Amino acid sequence: MENAEHAHGAxxxxxxxxxxxxxxxxxxxxxxxxxxxLALKVMLGLLMTLSIVxxxxxxxxxxxxxYERRSLVLTLMPALIFVIAMMFVVxxxxxxxxxxxxx
Amino acid sequence: xxxxxxxxxxxxxxxxxxxxxxIFSLDHKVIGKQYYFLALFxxxxxxxxxxxxxxxxxxxDAHIPLLDKLxxxxxxxxxxxxxxxxxxxxxxxxxxxxxxxTTAPQSGFGNYFLPIQIGAEDMAFPRLNMLSFWVxxxxxxxxxxxxxxxxxxxxxxxxxxxxxxxxGSVSGPGxxxxxxxxxxxxxxxCVGALLGALNFIAxxxxxxxxxxxxxxxxxxxxxxxITAIVGLLSFAVLxxxxxxxxxxxxxxxxxxxxxxxxVSDKILSxxxxxxxxxxxHLFWFFGHPEVYIAILPGMGITSxxxxxxxxxPIFGYRAMTYSLMAIGFLSFTVWGHHMxxxxxxxxxxxxxxxxxxxxxxxSAIKTFNWLGTLWGGRLRLTTAMLFSxxxxxxxxxxxxxxxxxxxxxxxxxxxxxxxxxxxxxxxxGVAAIFAMFGGTxxxxxxMFGRMMNETLGKIHFWLTFVGVYAIFMPMHYLGVEGxxxxxxxxxxDFMQPLLPVHKFMSIWAFIVGGAQLIFIFNLFWSMFKxxxxxINPWESTSLxxxxxxxPPHDNFAGKIPVVYHGPYEYGVPGAEKDYIMQDSPEVVxxxx
Amino acid sequence: xxxxxxxxxxxxxxxxxxxxxxxxxxxxxxxxxxxFILSDAITFAALIVAYSYVRVASENWPRxxxxxxxxxxxxxxxxxxxxSSVTMVMAVRAAKLEMRKAAAGWMVATLSGxxxxxxxxxxxxxxxxxxxxxxxxxxxxAPMFGASFFALTGLHMLHVTIGVVYLAVVAAxxxxxxxxxxxxxxxxxxxxxxxxxxxxxxxxIYLMSAKTA
Numbered sequence: 027m028e029n030a031e032h033a034h035g036a037x038x039x040x041x042x043x044x045x046x047x048x049x050x051x052x053x054x055x056x057x058x059x060x061x062x063x064l065a066l067k068v069m070l071g072l073l074m075t076l077s078i079v080x081x082x083x084x085x086x087x088x089x090x091x092x093y094e095r096r097s098l099v100l101t102l103m104p105a106l107i108f109v110i111a112m113m114f115v116v117x118x119x120x121x122x123x124x125x126x127x128x129x
Numbered sequence: 130x131x132x133x134x135x136x137x138x139x140x141x142x143x144x145x146x147x148x149x150x151x152i153f154s155l156d157h158k159v160i161g162k163q164y165y166f167l168a169l170f171x172x173x174x175x176x177x178x179x180x181x182x183x184x185x186x187x188x189x190d191a192h193i194p195l196l197d198k199l200x201x202x203x204x205x206x207x208x209x210x211x212x213x214x215x216x217x218x219x220x221x222x223x224x225x226x227x228x229x230x231t232t233a234p235q236s237g238f239g240n241y242f243l244p245i246q247i248g249a250e251d252m253a254f255p256r257l258n259m260l261s262f263w264v265x266x267x268x269x270x271x272x273x274x275x276x277x278x279x280x281x282x283x284x285x286x287x288x289x290x291x292x293x294x295x296x297g298s299v300s301g302p303g304x305x306x307x308x309x310x311x312x313x314x315x316x317x318x319c320v321g322a323l324l325g326a327l328n329f330i331a332x333x334x335x336x337x338x339x340x341x342x343x344x345x346x347x348x349x350x351x352x353x354x355i356t357a358i359v360g361l362l363s364f365a366v367l368x369x370x371x372x373x374x375x376x377x378x379x380x381x382x383x384x385x386x387x388x389x390x391x392v393s394d395k396i397l398s399x400x401x402x403x404x405x406x407x408x409x410h411l412f413w414f415f416g417h418p419e420v421y422i423a424i425l426p427g428m429g430i431t432s433x434x435x436x437x438x439x440x441x442p443i444f445g446y447r448a449m450t451y452s453l454m455a456i457g458f459l460s461f462t463v464w465g466h467h468m469x470x471x472x473x474x475x476x477x478x479x480x481x482x483x484x485x486x487x488x489x490x491x492s493a494i495k496t497f498n499w500l501g502t503l504w505g506g507r508l509r510l511t512t513a514m515l516f517s518x519x520x521x522x523x524x525x526x527x528x529x530x531x532x533x534x535x536x537x538x539x540x541x542x543x544x545x546x547x548x549x550x551x552x553x554x555x556x557x558g559v560a561a562i563f564a565m566f567g568g569t570x571x572x573x574x575x576m577f578g579r580m581m582n583e584t585l586g587k588i589h590f591w592l593t594f595v596g597v598y599a600i601f602m603p604m605h606y607l608g609v610e611g612x613x614x615x616x617x618x619x620x621x622d623f624m625q626p627l628l629p630v631h632k633f634m635s636i637w638a639f640i641v642g643g644a645q646l647i648f649i650f651n652l653f654w655s656m657f658k659x660x661x662x663x664i665n666p667w668e669s670t671s672l673x674x675x676x677x678x679x680p681p682h683d684n685f686a687g688k689i690p691v692v693y694h695g696p697y698e699y700g701v702p703g704a705e706k707d708y709i710m711q712d713s714p715e716v717v718x719x720x721x
Numbered sequence: 722x723x724x725x726x727x728x729x730x731x732x733x734x735x736x737x738x739x740x741x742x743x744x745x746x747x748x749x750x751x752x753x754x755x756x757f758i759l760s761d762a763i764t765f766a767a768l769i770v771a772y773s774y775v776r777v778a779s780e781n782w783p784r785x786x787x788x789x790x791x792x793x794x795x796x797x798x799x800x801x802x803x804x805s806s807v808t809m810v811m812a813v814r815a816a817k818l819e820m821r822k823a824a825a826g827w828m829v830a831t832l833s834g835x836x837x838x839x840x841x842x843x844x845x846x847x848x849x850x851x852x853x854x855x856x857x858x859x860x861x862x863a864p865m866f867g868a869s870f871f872a873l874t875g876l877h878m879l880h881v882t883i884g885v886v887y888l889a890v891v892a893a894x895x896x897x898x899x900x901x902x903x904x905x906x907x908x909x910x911x912x913x914x915x916x917x918x919x920x921x922x923x924x925x926i927y928l929m930s931a932k933t934a
Contacts, residue, residue: 053799060928060929081921105759119473124780331752342739380856383868384775403865
């Protein structure tokens with residue numbers, strides 16, 4: 027039974043609270059992290075990694091995607107990741123703009 | 130067996146009153162026709178603009194009658210200013226790209242025939258469908274209204290590159306309210322296109338009838354489906370670009386405007402910190418998928434028609450679907466080839482160049498499969514078939530020059546010339562238009578219950594076919610000779626000798642423009658006076674040819690078909706007839 | 722619209738992709754909302770890329786957000802939004818169990834979170850405007866700071882506000898016995914998406930611009 031119904035059993039209330047607490051803890055870590063003296067790139071990398079973890083938690087549990095058929099995940103996520111990855115192609119130009127600025 | 134879906138509580142009753150039936154209709158067939166006629170109106174506006182431009186290009190001193198009525202400022206005494214020429218060019222491009230090429234083959238034919246071809250009673254979200262149309266109409270009216278504001282329409286081209294488009298009326302007439310209206314129109318169009326796209330995707334995935342496996346979908350449906358995916362992913366980016374451009378214009382931000390810009394001999398002091406290159410990236414991130422949004426449905430329609438009138442299965446059905454997917458995928462990886470002269474990083478330009486040449490592979494697969502379908506077929510040269518063969522011809526002619534332009538060193542020389550104009554008009558503009566003509570002649574009997582006149586259709590085809598080559602082929606020559614595009618007159622010495630070529634093209638443009646009146650006459654005359662059409666006049670196999678012409682309100686009168694066959698079973702050995710309908714339970718030893 | 726719950730398919734070889742069934746076993750409007758979310762996520766991604774592009778290209782990008790009030794305020798906003806997501810989940814759960822009143826109640830809690838988020842955010846905006854931040858200038862450095870801040874957070878706030886109205890309509894209908902648990906779930910998807918976008922805006926806009934020294 028791949029249907030979503032079983033996910034609404036009584037036990038899942040606990041699960042949602044656990045996810046909520048995890049999200050709050052990660053948020054706290056992010057805030058603390060932003061006050062550490064780290065290189066900007068390292069900080070950005072860490073913050074984005076944590077944010078992706080948070081997004082994954084929200085998508086999997088709150089938005090329920092973990093309990094849908096795998097085919098729905100495979101329909102949506104590759105497209106999103108592909109398009110966002112392609113957008114990163116603009117950054118070489120942005121870095122050039124910074125480096126070629128007259129100083 | 131035929132009633133796989135039990136009749137539901139939502140059993141559809143045709144709405145009665147005129148308004149609910151024809152204006153605010155939820156029926157995908159009515160909405161499809163609405164889109165079709167919206168595109169038909171738009172294409173004639175766009176055509177008229179191009180004729181005005183060709184007129185002015187070769188007779189720059191001619192006073193064009195009535196033009197001064199439309200714009201006393203832009204064309205005093207009927208003599209258009211260079212800026213007004215650019216305005217007409219901008220409007221021609223915008224109307225043609227968005228409201229014709231994006232609208233007719235996808236939203237028009239797709240809306241009408243996707244649900245019927247997959248055996249559904251309607252689209253997945255009929256209300257959303259109606260909303261998409263009305264938002265699109267609002268977008269068109271917003272765009273056209275810029276003709277009537279004091280400064281006239283914008284002049285920044287259909288691509289609306291900043292800084293020209295971002296800094297307001299200081300940069301030229303039409304760059305005030307006209308450009309604002311343009312941006313709002315395009316943002317609205319994005320909303321309509323996004324809603325339409327998600328509706329198409331959900332419909333194709335969810336509402337196929339029993340037996341309609343993915344590999345039994347007609348190639349038209351595959352094309353509409355993949356176009357919808359490409360649209361869903363790319364219009365979202367254009368929307369973002371539009372929001373930021375509007376903010377730059379009305380909010381005073383500078384996302385796309387650098388510091389220290391000199392416009393009309395004045396330094397713009399109120400902008401700094403942005404980059405026009407960013408806009409180009411965002412725009413073409415949408416813009417290149419957009420050209421495939423324009424052409425993919427045409428490919429689907431052409432495949433469908435070629436197979437039917439060759440009386441042969443489509444050559445390489447699977448290869449056709451995979452190449453459609455490959456084109457849809459690759460269309461997101463090539464946008465930089467529009468920006469080789471923009472100052473983009475040369476390393477990225479190299480990558481884009483390679484990807485652009487790679488997209489030639491699935492395109493070539495399609496071309497060879499079309500030729501393979503024709504090879505040895507028992508051709509029935511109806512007008513629809515002629516237009517489809519014309520599509521293949523134009524797609525090849527226009528596509529080959531794309532391989533030139535894919536290479537940065539060549540493109541740098543050709544980019545600002547008529548070579549590019551010739552290229553994209555052939556491969557995207559006219560080819561897609563030919564697919565629309567083909568689709569019109571093929572599906573007209575189903576949509577209106579009558580046949581179009583074949584004699585008029587063939588006269589129209591030959592005039593148009595010869596004419597578009599006469600117009601757009603010389604453009605390649607002009608481009609190689611260095612004839613700059615976007616100029617309203619050719620006063621430079623080196624361009625003067627090219628003027629006779631322009632005259633030749635302009636005269637053909639008038640002939641082709643006139644030939645379209647034959648089509649319009651044929652369309653409307655046949656709608657009322659044409660010969661009555663049977664259920665399946667072309668002996669075609671897909672599901673729309675199993676229902677009356679025109680189909681009833683819920684398409685199948687409650688009897689949802691079950692599909693047993695692929696879409697292109699023509700000339701099957703051992704079958705009763707020359708062809709097997711998709712919903713026919715007839716069993717023959719499958720050949721594949 | 723005909724309902725298209727999975728129809729049992731005769732013959733073991735036929736897959737869910739053979740037609741006559743929803744391949745994902747979801748109602749079409751749920752798939753529709755997912756597709757909308759996909760495209761809206763791409764719009765936000767494009768805006769974030771634009772912001773990053775401008776920021777990378779700029780010198781002297783300001784980092785003006787002090788721990789108090791800005792970072793604390795934004796953290797509280799994050800907590801509010803996350804909590805409203807949990808109440809939304811509870812609403813969906815109640816709706817599935819046909820407890821309509823409870824579902825409507827949880828939804829009201831959710832949209833109250835949205836309103837609180839908006840209020841906190843507007844207060845933040847007004848504070849910044851007071852300090853002289855505009856769309857085209859700010860007291861600290863790169864002029865595009867204000868533009869990108871207001872554009873991104875403004876569009877997100879617009880999404881929150883639309884979500885509040887959307888949830889209010891669905892909650893009212895659910896309480897009156899109209900609509901189904903599917904509609905609650907679909908509106909929940911939208912709400913979680915708004916939450917999800919904030920998970921990226923919060924670190925990128927606030928934390929990456931926190932005043933550390």
